[in-house]
Amino acid sequence: MRASTLFGVIVFGLAASSAAGPFSNDESAEGTVRDLYFGEAIFYAHQGHFFEALERLDAELGQHRAVDEPALDSLYHNLREAEFSVGDFELNYRMHHRAGRAITAVLEGAVDEAVRNDAAYRLARIHFQKGQLEDALHALERIQGRVPEQIRDDVEFLRANVYMGLARHADAVAVLRRLQGAESLNGFAEYNLGIALLEDGRRQDALEQLERAGQVESADEPVLAIRDKSNLVLGTLLVESEQFSEAQRFFDRVRLEGPFSNTALLASGWAAATGEDFERAVVPWSLLAERDATDAAVQEARLALPYAYGQLDVHGRAALIYGTTLESFGGELQKLDASIASIREGKFLTALVREEIKQDTDWVIRLRSLPESPETYYLMELSASHDFQTALQNYLDLEDLRKKLASWLVNFDAFDDMIGLRSEYYGPVLLDVDAEFRELDSRMRLRLEQHRLLDERLQHMLVAPQPEFLATADERLTAERLAELASRLEGVDTSEAEVLRQRIRRLQGLLTFALRTEYHERLGEFARHLEELAEAIQVLSTQYEAFVRTRQAAVHSYEGYETPISRLRRRVGNALDEVNMLMARQGHLLEIVAIDELTARRERLETYQDQARYALADSYDRATKARVDSGTTAATQASGEGR
């Protein structure tokens, strides 16, 4: 447990230094987020809701790729951040495969040097987290030229970590030396340099470096934790080389309330005890023995404390403490048995998915806050194993997916009801509306055709004037009447007829005169009227379009959903089956790991218990013997004085 916890702090350092990039500070590089849906994805990501963040961003990127003119799309200005963010969100949602693919796509695209280097760094980080060190190094080697300033230190820190993973400690030392003093890596670069030096066989340099790492100043909890860790490791190394009092100094620097406090108190006691200074050993062990009984260091201290008293010849007190320890070990063994039994009954998995566990993004802290019950007594102990962490996170993610899928299935029923109601309402209404609409539609089409013909005529007259086209109705009737009279007079060869013909011609001349002289005025009026008509037609067309859209919307509100809903219902059902199957398998594995861990813990506690029993008996014997000896001495002295 302790090893993993300690290791976890280094990884936290890496994560902490890199997590700031993806969806917080990077935006500033190209200004604020201008795309609403990308902004929405960031809103979810900052709250740790990576599923929702991915869903929004996937959809937005999909739409962006489908538009004809990407430069006009609002995502265009944030495209690079959005593409990186997808990978980051996927990584945070523990989808390493997709994250790797997303970032590789950026890396292989036509992007500038800084972007390519950023992508290569992110890819290297994914490989590193998956334990693919050679691939991580290969990705880091692709970084050449300009590296964005905000990731420059992170790139080198990752490179050093990869070197350490590959046992290239001298290379790691060289890189880490350059990172000393880097603000964002405060404490982490110092500590890792100490470890790299140690692994490189430069023990004295390592001790000096760890001493420096153990004195870094900060108010940040992660930095304070790595500082504690540096002191703890340094103290342990000094104990190894039998520099007990020197070691004490560093154990004492570890904070009493930090994550390494219990280990440091235990080690501090052992450093003193190994140096035969049992009075000093009693101090940290007494403090530690009062702490949470499920912690392995506390259990060890409860055995070590009476041992120290025994060494100080305070056997009576030692015997009393051994008695209390045995009692507490008995209690802990019962708790372990109850935990194992509870896990076998399936209560462990139920406890893991309790609602209160969702109150905090840090699940380890969440586990701390769970109410005490057999299935949760030793969760903190289990939580430190990496396999267990991965399995637990997957189990919680699967539970989250299960809840989502189950609620979607219910939604489909609601959709069906909604569509049914809409169909019942709109079906009959649309029949009447359509009948009325058809009549209006034919009248409108007629007017539109008339407008088109008049417009054609106007255009024609602008080229070739035709005054008769602009005659009023009276003028047209008069002209027709005159033409009719003229035709009736055809072939009549009398003087009266000739007089009438002349009158007809005069009247026709008058009409022609009026049409010709008023032509331009009439043409202007015609054009004006036609324009007014065009405006009226525009209003009509808008209303017509609005009606058509509304009608379409009404129809679309209940038609065309059957196939997609049925397909989605089937997909959701299949996914739910798959999730349930995976949850069962994942849960079973979690139970196995938990039971294995707790059984090992139980065995160790039983060994402690045996040791405590023997030590208790021994202490009683010694205490009794001491009492007898002191009684004999007193009697001898008394008889001597009597004589």
Place this chain on the structure above:
Amino acid sequence: MQKLFKTTVLSILMCLSWAPHGSAQNPSSEEMRSLDEQVQEIKSDVLGIAAELSRLEERLLYPSNTHLAVFVSIAEGEKFRVDAMQINIDGRLATHYIYGFKELEALQNGGVQRIYAGNLATGAHEIEVSVSGKTQGGNDFSRTESFAFSKGIEPKLLGITLAGPETIELGDW
């Protein structure tokens, strides 16, 4: 008894052997890794379903000709605290939202919240935005602003930007 110390020292020294995650090779680890791959796959599938479902929901619940969505963001660099926001549209309550710490932090870090999605007829409308919270100096503030907007036949996206405790801006998107 001294053996205990060796156990302790060993457990501490284990932290010095530096290795990334996933280096253990016991059989259950292999099985867990295989399960992990499958979990990644089902996550991908469910994300695909979620995307399709979102499109369907949007089409069904908010047809494009009546769709109105209201988004909220906080101007860059602003650190005042927003406690609650109420939005009325045409005099009727559209939504009332109380902010938690994480949501506020997400907004201050460039996040954009879709605070309301609904349906609205085409034409002229009015939106009233009320915000309450605390200034960076710790004083309570409350502010209400009204804006006119018009809804056409296309979806309408409105963006409310809180440019300061006393400044509410509305923009089209």
